[in-house]
Amino acid sequence: xxxxxxxxxxxxxxxxxxxxxxxxxxxxxxxxxxxxxxxxxxxxxxxxxxxxxxxxxxxxxxxxxxxxxxxxxxxxxxxxxxxxxxxxxxxxxxxxxxxxxxxxxxxxxxxxxxxxx
Amino acid sequence: xxxxxxxxxxxxxxxxxxxxxxxxxxxxxxxxxxxxxxxxxxxxxxxxxxxxxxxxxxxxxxxxxxxxxxxxxxxxxxxxxxxxxxxxxxxxxxxxxxxxxxxxxxxxxxxxxxxxxxxxxxxxxxxxxxxxxxxxxxxxxxxxxxxxxxxxxxxxxxxxxxxxxxxxxxxxxxxxxxxxxxxxxxxxxxxxxxxxxxxxxxxxxxxxxxxxxxxxxxxxxxxxxxxxxxxxxxxxxxxx
Numbered sequence: 001x002x003x004x005x006x007x008x009x010x011x012x013x014x015x016x017x018x019x020x021x022x023x024x025x026x027x028x029x030x031x032x033x034x035x036x037x038x039x040x041x042x043x044x045x046x047x048x049x050x051x052x053x054x055x056x057x058x059x060x061x062x063x064x065x066x067x068x069x070x071x072x073x074x075x076x077x078x079x080x081x082x083x084x085x086x087x088x089x090x091x092x093x094x095x096x097x098x099x100x101x102x103x104x105x106x107x108x109x110x111x112x113x114x115x116x117x
Numbered sequence: 118x119x120x121x122x123x124x125x126x127x128x129x130x131x132x133x134x135x136x137x138x139x140x141x142x143x144x145x146x147x148x149x150x151x152x153x154x155x156x157x158x159x160x161x162x163x164x165x166x167x168x169x170x171x172x173x174x175x176x177x178x179x180x181x182x183x184x185x186x187x188x189x190x191x192x193x194x195x196x197x198x199x200x201x202x203x204x205x206x207x208x209x210x211x212x213x214x215x216x217x218x219x220x221x222x223x224x225x226x227x228x229x230x231x232x233x234x235x236x237x238x239x240x241x242x243x244x245x246x247x248x249x250x251x252x253x254x255x256x257x258x259x260x261x262x263x264x265x266x267x268x269x270x271x272x273x274x275x276x277x278x279x280x281x282x283x284x285x286x287x288x289x290x291x292x293x294x295x296x297x298x299x300x301x302x303x304x305x306x307x308x309x310x311x312x313x314x315x316x317x318x319x320x321x322x323x324x325x326x327x328x329x330x331x332x333x334x335x336x337x338x339x340x341x342x343x344x345x346x347x348x349x350x351x352x353x354x355x356x357x
Contacts, residue, residue, distance in 0.1 A: 032149035035163055036156075050167035050174055052146070056182035075148045078141070 012043075015097055017054055019043065021063065021082050021090040028067075030077035031055065055080060063089050121160065122147045124171035125178075133186035134179050142178065246290045246335040247346035249278040249314055253353075260331070260351040272355055274321055277333050279306075280314025282346065291336035294319060297329040328354045 023029060023037040031052060035045060045051060058064045063086035071077045082090060122143050129139040153163045160168040167174035179185050251260040254274040277294055281287045292304040300322050306315045331351045337344050 030149070031145060032152050032163055035149075035153075039162070044162060045165040050165040050177075052142075052164075052167070052174070053177040053181040056178050056180075060181065060183040071148075074152065075144070077148060078145050 013049060015093075016045075016049070016051070017058060018090060018093040018097060020051060020054060020058065020080075021086055021093070024064070024080050025082050025087065025090060028079040028081040030071065030079055034080070058086065062086075119147065119150075121150065121164075121168070121171050125175035128172045128175035129179055132176060132179055134184050135186070138182075138184050243343075244283040244285050244287070244338055245281075245341040245343060245347070246279060246287055246309070246338060247282040248292075248333045248335060248349040249280055251275055251277045251331060251333065251349070251351055254318065260353065272321060274318050275331060276316050276318050277331075278314050278316040279333070279335050281309040281311055283338075283341070284311050285340075286310050287338050290315075290338065292317065293334045293336070295330075295332040296322065297325050299324075328352070 019038060020034055023034050023041075026037070029037065034051060034055075038045060055064070058080075059066060063083055064080045065083045065086075066078055066080050068076045068078055125146065126139060126143050129142070134142075149163055150160065153160070164174060167177070176185075252275070253260065253272045254276055255272075260275075275294075275296065277292070279290070279292050281290070287309040288307065290306045290309050292306070294302045294304070294317070296302070296319065302317075302319055304315075304317050309315070331353060333349050335347045337347060341347075
């Protein structure tokens with residue numbers, strides 16, 4: 001795996017749970033539906049860890065509520081939605097992500113000015 | 118694609134995942150893979166890097182859900198108790214025999230020498246203690262490095278775990294914890310064997326602000342050279 005790919009993978013790994021909580025916060029979703037929502041926002045998970053173990057972790061941590069319902073003309077699916085605790089975790093995680101992003105930008109922004117093509 | 122699901126099923130069976138939960142996961146996975154196939158998406162687009170190793174994928178999913186049954190069954194526990202009982206009986210018989218022998222020879226006037234106590238040292242050259250981690254009680258939220266906000270409802274205490282990470286027994290370990298600016302606590306633990314740990318619980322002072330710093334330090338023990346893990350700092354903001 002190229003250095004760039006590995007870095008992207010590592011960066012994404014730290015926030016993929018937040019991304020899942022965010023896309024299911026738009027409306028209840030089953031596994032593949034979340035994958036499609038992520039892909040629609042330019043975040044394909046190809047090459048990344050699967051979302052399923054992560055969904056399992058969110059479930060066992062009480063951060064999501066689940067229920068089974070018929071999908072559009074398809075078989076019953078397990079739908080996920082953030083629990084109240086999950087919404088608080090999402091809010092805190094987003095704040096943490098933004099603070100981290102800003103701090104990293106403050107450092108990398110200085111470097112960018114010195115890089116020539 | 119069903120081959121992948123079948124491999125997952127086999128792994129869940131091996132891991133003794135309850136049948137109903139394994140069926141549920143298999144059905145969800147199969148439905149997702151069928152829909153992806155109809156969309157023209159690859160397995161990797163659904164499963165990420167897990168697509169290449171169904172067994173690892175299945176094990177990770179079950180583990181994260183906390184549904185892997187422990188390997189030890191009641192039969193093994195019963196067998197363990199029987200073995201433990203037999204050991205206790207053997208020790209009792211040996212001690213009793215020793216006492217009888219001792220009483221029998223009590224008339225002897227030969228001076229007795231105390232048995233030398235073996236030095237409290239086990240093989241291994243590394244000596245030292247480390248701070249393992251901290252959490253907020255009663256919600257038991259772990260304080261991760263760099264974590265700023267703890268979503269704990271009415272936190273009452275902080276638990277700090279430290280232990281012996283060296284290869285030799287630490288006869289006396291000292292832990293100092295500072296919470297906020299004005300509260301310092303001292304703890305000692307005696308005879309920490311290698312790979313053992315202790316957890317201290319500190320009730321949060323009432324006058325703490327919502328943001329405070331927790332500093333935990335273990336005092337280097339004689340012979341300790343690597344003191345890198347002897348100190349940890351957590352910056353805590355208590356959320357809602």
